[in-house]
Amino acid sequence: MDMKELSSILQQNGIVGAGGAGFPTYAKLDERAETIILNCAECEPLLRLHRQLLEKHAAEIAEMFHTIAETVGAKEAIIGIKKAYKKTIEAVNAVIEKYPEMRLGLLDEVYPAGDEVVLIYEVTGKVVRPGGLPIESGVAVFNVETVYNAYRALHENTPVEDKLVSVVAEVENPITVRVPIGTPLDEVVAQAGHVTTPNPVYFVGGPMMGNIGTGAQPVTKTTNAILVLPEDHYIIQKKLKKNSIDMKRAAACCCQCTMCTDLCPRHLLGHPIEPNKFMLAATCKDIQEPNIFINTMFCSSCGVCELYSCFQGLSPRSLMAEYKAGLRANGIKAPHVEAKPVGPEREYRKVPMERLMARIDLTKYNKEAPLDESEIAVKKVKIMMSQHIGAPASPIVKKGDKVTKGQMIAEPGKGLSVGIHASVTGTVTEVNDKYVIIET
Missing domain, CATH: 3.40.50.11540 (NADH-ubiquinone oxidoreductase 51kDa subunit)
Structure with missing residues (x-):
C-alpha cells in the first residue's frame, strides 16, 4: 500500500x-x-x-x-x-x-x-x-x-469509536471490556460487578504511571485500565502526597544510597539521568551543576525510583517531574547528548514484576480479567477533542445534530492531529472546543 x-x-x-x-x-x-x-x-x-x-x-x-x-x-x-x-x-x-x-x-x-x-x-x-x-x-x-x-x-471501515479497558483490583469480577469512547468510568467499573471496598478510588492507567480519576471522567483513546483501590492503599496515598512535603522529607532523610540511580532503567541504558544527584542538589538548592536539573528531561517517569528502589519512601520521580515541567514552561529543551555504553551490571538490575507487585501491595489483585468484547449500552458519552499528542480535533457538528456511530464529529486540527468519531448513535446535546456530548 x-x-x-x-x-x-x-x-x-x-x-x-x-x-x-x-x-x-x-x-x-x-x-x-x-x-x-x-x-x-x-x-x-x-x-x-x-x-x-x-x-x-x-x-x-x-x-x-x-x-x-x-x-x-x-x-x-x-x-x-x-x-x-x-x-x-x-x-x-x-x-x-x-x-x-x-x-x-x-x-x-x-x-x-x-x-x-x-x-x-x-x-x-x-x-x-x-x-x-x-x-x-x-x-x-x-x-x-x-x-x-x-x-x-x-x-x-471502522474508525476508533471504542476502547478496551481492564477493570481490576477491588471488584467482584475483574474483566477487560470494550466500551464506547466517552463512557463515564463509573459505567465501565459497573461491568465488573460490585465494588468490594468502601470509599473506592479509581486509579486510571497502570499502577506505576497512572493517575487518580473520578467516576464522571470519560474514557479516551488512551484509557487502558481502571484500578479500583481502597482509599488508604499505598499507591493512592503516594499519589496524594504534596511535592512540598516530599521535598522536606528528602532533605531530612535522603542518605544518598544511590539505589534510585542504580536501578533506573534509562540510566542503565546510558542516559544521563541520576535521581540521587538530583535529590541532593534540589534539597540543598545547589545549582552549581545545572545539568543535574536539565537532565531530569531524560526521565521517563516509569516510577521505579519512588515505588520500588527507595527504602525511605521518597519521591524522586514526582519531584523530577515538577522540575521538568518548569523547564519546559520556560522554553528549555533537552540538550543533544549521546548515551554512554551499556554496562554488564544492567542484566542484574532489572526489576522482577513479581517482586514489584509485592512491593506496591498488588499481588492479591493479580487475577485473570477475561476479555469480553460484547457491546455495552450507554445513555450519554462525553468525547474529548484532545485525546492525542498534537493539535485538538475541530468539531464539525452542532447542538441538536443527529449522529450515527462511527460518523466523524471532529476533523483533524492543523498540524499533528487526527479525526474524532461518534461512539454511539444519538443527538448532540453540547459542543465546544474541548468536548462533544452525545445522548442516545
Missing part, C-alpha cells in the same frame, strides 16, 4: 497510540524505519488487554503489522512479547510463518519492559539517543491495540 494512502486512512479514522500519550499513528509511518516493533510487553502490573487481544485476533493483527512493514519498507517486524505469555505466543506462532520478515522478540518478566526505549534495546540491541525518537535509530514502535484499530479501519 502507498504510504500516503495509509497515512490518510489512519489520520481520518483517528488511529493513535492506544495507551501512553496517544501519538498519532500516521506520523510514525516513515521510510527510515528499518525495523518495526509490536509492543506486547504489557508493561504495567495487572494489565492484560494487549496479550488478550493479540491472542484472540492474532491473524488480523499480524496481517496489519505486515502491511505496515511493507508500506514503510521495513526489513524486519518484531513482536516484542514476554516469555510468560504462552497462550498468546502459541496464537502468534500459528500465523506468522507466512510473513518472512516477522519474528518474536521474547522478553523477561520485568518492569518496564514496555517502555519503548527499553523494548528497542531488548529486541534489537540498539540504544535510542537520550531525548531522541526511535526513528533516529531506524525503529518505529506500535501498540497491539493500535495495530488492531488500524486493521479495523483498513478492512472494516
